[in-house]
Amino acid sequence: EAGVTQSPTHLIKTRGQQATLRCSPISGHTSVYWYQQALGLGLQFLLWYDEGEERNRGNFPPRFSGRQFPNYSSELNVNALELEDSALYLCASSIQGYSNQPQHFGDGTRLSIL
């Protein structure tokens, strides 16, 4: 069984640009979660998608957005990139968002802002 896959592995952008990160959940998982891990900081919850809808959002500005497609894959979009957006972005998936199911993590996308 393939795990959670994220692409690209690394992404280099400059200030003001836009970045798109992609995540494919484990087959059969309908919930996708996005987390940010900035250098020296712990993991922070970003977004949760379940069945194609945004279910919950962390304390991040609106320029962080995303969507979930009918096949349950997801995109995270970050607009007007700032230096502080440099971080490891992790995606996780689970079977059902409302029940107590474990989350399975991808290897992350490392976003660097120059």
Place this chain on the structure above:
Amino acid sequence: KNEVEQSPQNLTAQEGEFITINCSYSVGISALHWLQQHPGGGIVSLFMLSSGKKKHGRLIATINIQEKHSSLHITASHPRDSAVYICAVREGETSGSRLTFGEGTQLTVNP
């Protein structure tokens, strides 16, 4: 005060030693996760528990809901156990399925 606190922040051990990492939380939770993060960044979910104790190989996780405390134990530690161990709690249903994370414990096991 963070909602999830881990101790110690850093831990160095000799191969074979018994290791304990602690996690305390201040919110009501429906589940607690122990995660392992290797230097490359990828995260592996070790345990999810809501009561009692779970064991997998040399790893044991316990949780005391009344005291809002969990421990991760590693028996007969090995250099390959070197990683960051992260405690994360899943709050009640009103918060959906979001996880709140501790700062992590950097474990180094020397041969």
